[in-house]
Amino acid sequence: MKTLLIKDCMILTMVEGEKPFLGDIWIADGRIAKIGPSIEEEADRVILAKNRVAMPGLINAHNHASMSLLRAFSDDLKLMDWLDKKMLPAEARMTREDVYWGTTLGIAEMIASGTTAFADMYVHMDAVAQAVLDSGIRASLTRGMVFLEDDGGRRMAEALNLIDNWTGAGDGRITTMLGPHAPYTCPPEPLQGVIELARKRQIPLHIHLAETIEEGEKIRAKYDQTPTEYLHELGMFHDTHVLLAHAVHLNESDVALLRGMRGGVAHNPVSNLKLGCGIAPVRELIEAGVTVGMGTDGAGSATTLDMFAEIKAATWMQKLKHGDPTVLPAEAALRMATIESAKLLAIDHEVGTLEAGKRADLILIDLDKPHLLPVHDIHALLAYSATGADVDTTIVNGEILMHQRQFQTLHWEEIKREATARASRLVEGL
Numbered sequence: 001m002k003t004l005l006i007k008d009c010m011i012l013t014m015v016e017g018e019k020p021f022l023g024d025i026w027i028a029d030g031r032i033a034k035i036g037p038s039i040e041e042e043a044d045r046v047i048l049a050k051n052r053v054a055m056p057g058l059i060n061a062h063n064h065a066s067m068s069l070l071r072a073f074s075d076d077l078k079l080m081d082w083l084d085k086k087m088l089p090a091e092a093r094m095t096r097e098d099v100y101w102g103t104t105l106g107i108a109e110m111i112a113s114g115t116t117a118f119a120d121m122y123v124h125m126d127a128v129a130q131a132v133l134d135s136g137i138r139a140s141l142t143r144g145m146v147f148l149e150d151d152g153g154r155r156m157a158e159a160l161n162l163i164d165n166w167t168g169a170g171d172g173r174i175t176t177m178l179g180p181h182a183p184y185t186c187p188p189e190p191l192q193g194v195i196e197l198a199r200k201r202q203i204p205l206h207i208h209l210a211e212t213i214e215e216g217e218k219i220r221a222k223y224d225q226t227p228t229e230y231l232h233e234l235g236m237f238h239d240t241h242v243l244l245a246h247a248v249h250l251n252e253s254d255v256a257l258l259r260g261m262r263g264g265v266a267h268n269p270v271s272n273l274k275l276g277c278g279i280a281p282v283r284e285l286i287e288a289g290v291t292v293g294m295g296t297d298g299a300g301s302a303t304t305l306d307m308f309a310e311i312k313a314a315t316w317m318q319k320l321k322h323g324d325p326t327v328l329p330a331e332a333a334l335r336m337a338t339i340e341s342a343k344l345l346a347i348d349h350e351v352g353t354l355e356a357g358k359r360a361d362l363i364l365i366d367l368d369k370p371h372l373l374p375v376h377d378i379h380a381l382l383a384y385s386a387t388g389a390d391v392d393t394t395i396v397n398g399e400i401l402m403h404q405r406q407f408q409t410l411h412w413e414e415i416k417r418e419a420t421a422r423a424s425r426l427v428e429g430l
């Protein structure tokens with residue numbers, strides 16, 4: 001049995017109703033075996049965590065990690081121009097190896113800023129899966145499918161290969177979904193096929209929804225429906241777990257259509273702000289009982305994968321939208337980035353809170369910093385002042401992926417060399 005004891009930290013379990021307390025966490029064979037005020041157990045390794053906060057690892061519920069190679073390459077454009085004129089031409093040049101190194105760069109940033117799991121939609125997903133396996137992080141992987149032209153079934157075959165070959169790999173760290181890209185890239189016939197397959201095999205779905213006003217106009221012109229109505233009429237919200245990314249432009253009746261859905265919405269506030277998309281109806285969705293988690297989207301749009309930036313943006317945007325600072329308080333925002341996101345990835349039975357029996361996915365945050373003193377309210381301090389750079393240690397499945405800000409599974413010099421060269425080649429002349 002492999003054991004790890006974390007001693008003397010302030011523990012934030014994120015279990016509803018539980019208050020922060022000082023204590024220890026004993027991890028055995030990748031799971032939290034004991035958590036409490038004082039644990040006297042032998043361990044292979046002990047981390048003295050005085051002045052650290054232990055909390056569940058952050059869960060990034062929507063990402064395209066490999067797009068880290070396209071960070072700060074194209075900004076300040078409208079979404080469709082950004083996608084069609086910049087991202088897609090660069091992505092057309094991406095090889096399997098580019099995706100491996102781009103994903104590894106994204107994973108390095110996530111581990112360094114306290115993310116222990118992410119949901120990813122991209123291409124060359126076997127390379128993404130390999131990067132997840134090698135790094136030790138947890139992920140829900142989806143082959144993104146755009147059905148604007150016939151490819152003889154290649155995308156679907158790749159999507160199913162990913163599911164058949166990688167589900168459960170890395171001691172359960174890898175899970176999979178089916179990923180029709182968005183309403184505007186998925187006509188009714190192929191989309192219905194994906195939905196039926198998902199229902200038959202009980203495979204969760206991951207899709208972009210209602211990100212921009214232009215998307216709404218496109219779908220209205222084609223089908224005389226909102227994007228949400230379009231997915232609803234095709235049966236997407238019936239007996240299938242669905243991870244909806246963005247969901248910015250929903251009217252009241254769209255929100256009502258999502259009431260009772262399995263899965264929920266991944267809110268991407270920084271990307272929505274930066275692309276000028278709008279402010280998602282987070283409060284209305286939560287009031288309707290829809291699970292709302294949080295993600296960054298790819299670094300190609302968000303520029304950073306730091307979930308602490310998303311937490312801040314999410315609460316500030318809701319307060320601004322409603323002209324009311326009591327909306328989306330600190331603890332609720334932290335919950336969105338942990339247990340609510342875990343529900344979206346359908347892994348909340350394993351991670352998302354610190355509880356005995358759950359997988360040991362957690363982070364230690366160093367409070368020994370001017371901007372993190374004094375500790376009046378730990379939730380407010382973490383949501384409104386902490387940044388990813390305050391994360392000292394990142395642990396997934398009981399394995400230490402970063403300690404004292406040093407990567408334990410990744411080789412930064414190699415990542416830097418590979419990512420720099422590949423990124424330059426991808427954007428040359430674009």
Ligand SMILES: CSC[C@H]1O[C@@H](n2cnc3c(O)ncnc32)[C@H](O)[C@@H]1O
Nearest residue numbers: 064087121122123144145181208298
């Ligand atoms: C077919 S793989 C995924 C596909 O999605 C693109 N993408 C990245 N960010 C967004 C976004 O905010 N909205 C829509 N599509 C996005 C990415 O470039 C890949 O081509």
Ligand SMILES: [Zn+2]
Nearest residue numbers: 208245297298
């Ligand atoms: Zn996206």
